[in-house]
Amino acid sequence: MIEAVGLRKVYGRKVAVDDLSFTVRPGIVTGFLGPNGSGKSTTMRMILGLDRPSAGRVLVDGIPYAQHRNPLGAVGALLDAKAVHTGRSAFRHLQAVAATAGIPASRVGEVIDMVGLREVARKRAGGFSLGMGQRLGIASALLADPSTVMFDEPVNGLDPDGILWIRNLMKHxxxxxxxxxxxxxxMSEMALTADHLVVIGRGRLIAxxxxxxxxxxxxxxxxxVRSPQVEQLRELVSAGGGRIAPAAxxxxxxxxxSPQQIGDAAARAGVALHELTPQRASLEEAFMELTADSVEYQAHGAPEPAAWAPPVQNSPQQETAQQKVAQEVAR
Structure with a gap:
């Protein structure tokens, strides 16, 4: 379990994280969302003791991460899948991590199979694709069988099969x-994977x-709404103070x-309804709406495409000059 209390991090005049408190509980997948520059990476680094908070504290299973006698068993983290020795094979990389942390060598083969790297385990990590690198990073995070796992953008570079795999892995x-x-x-993946959300913007907690x-x-x-009695439907919606417009x-x-108000009014008026479906926002729509004031890097429309112009036609004098230059070069 992770407990952040009043976390604050300041770099010079820049406040990256501001009075942030939340809890990551066991038994559920907690999604960590926020626009670019919102302080997510800084928060994750503070959880692992890689950055020191300017104020506040963060505990892992009741104590700071640095005080754990077996830190890799407390939190298995994937923050940067590229943080491997590119000259080592996947097997040797995991073997080195295991030896450093006192993890049995037999565990290396287990996590290699778990992430599906058995066929390339003896190949150099420097030649791995982005997706294979992600799998190796996840294997490193799971090596010590941690009680808490923390992943930063784990589906980067994964194909649809890999995305389904990491989704099922996190739920498992x-x-x-x-x-x-x-x-x-x-967002579409978070909607399918996460049970709970911690959402931040400009370093502050939003949700x-x-x-x-x-x-x-x-x-x-x-x-x-769908109904064969269109005019009667229009009348009962207008009478109830609603607005109606054609859709697809x-x-x-x-x-x-509300759907209840429409259904009750239709029942009283004897209007048949073939569909009555509330329109629900997606997680992406909710995120965009609720973080709109926290977006630090905003684009203000795409640049206009350049106007088409006909190709420039050279004059006879220009063509003659170009031919002379070509002849000199040919010599």
Whole structure:
């Protein structure tokens, strides 16, 4: 378990993390979200003692990470998959980590099989693809069988099969009672993987709650309605104070009324409904809406494409000059 209390980190005049408190609990996958520059990487580094907090504290299983007698068994972390000796094979890299941490050599083969690197285990890590490097980093993180795992962008470079694998792996690790803390910009994957979210912006906490609770904080969406009695539907929506507009495939978008209000009004008026579906925000939409004021690096529209112009035609004099230069070069 990870407990951050009042974390603050200042670099000169830059406040990277500001009074940040949250808890990563065992048995669930906690997603760590925030725009670029929000302080996620700095927070992860402070958890591992790589950066010293300017104020506040962070504990792993009740004590600072640096005080653990077996730190790799407390937190297995993947922060930079490139942090390997490129001249070593995957097997030798893991073997060196195991020997340094007092981990049985037999564990190396276990994690190699776990991450699917058996066929390339004897090849140099410097020749690995980005996805293979990610798998090697995950193997290193799991080498000491840690009670907490912390991954920063673990699906980078993975193909769809690899993404499904890491998703199932994180859920499996949580089901074993471990605390799983994962940072990612891939919202669709977080929606499928995370149970709980810690969301920050400009170093401050925005949300610390279950995924669905975070999504439900967004402004209300409309309701998709289908009915063969179009005019009667328009009348009952208007009478209830709502607004109705055509949508795709013959459906209607109703704003200002809940599904319950529409259903009750339709029942009273004898209007048949073939669909009554609330429009729910996705995690990506919720994230964009709730972090809009915390985006540090904002683009203000794509540059306009250059106007088309016809190719420049050389004059006869220019063509003659170019031919003379070509002849001189040929000599």
């Amino acid at each position: 690790l949580a089901s074993e009672g471990r605390a799983v803390f994962v940072s990612s910009h891939l 610390d709650e279950p995924v669905q609770a975070f999504i439900d904080r967004t402004r209300p969406r409309g309701v998709t 495939d013959g459906a209607f978008d109703v704003q200002g009324l």
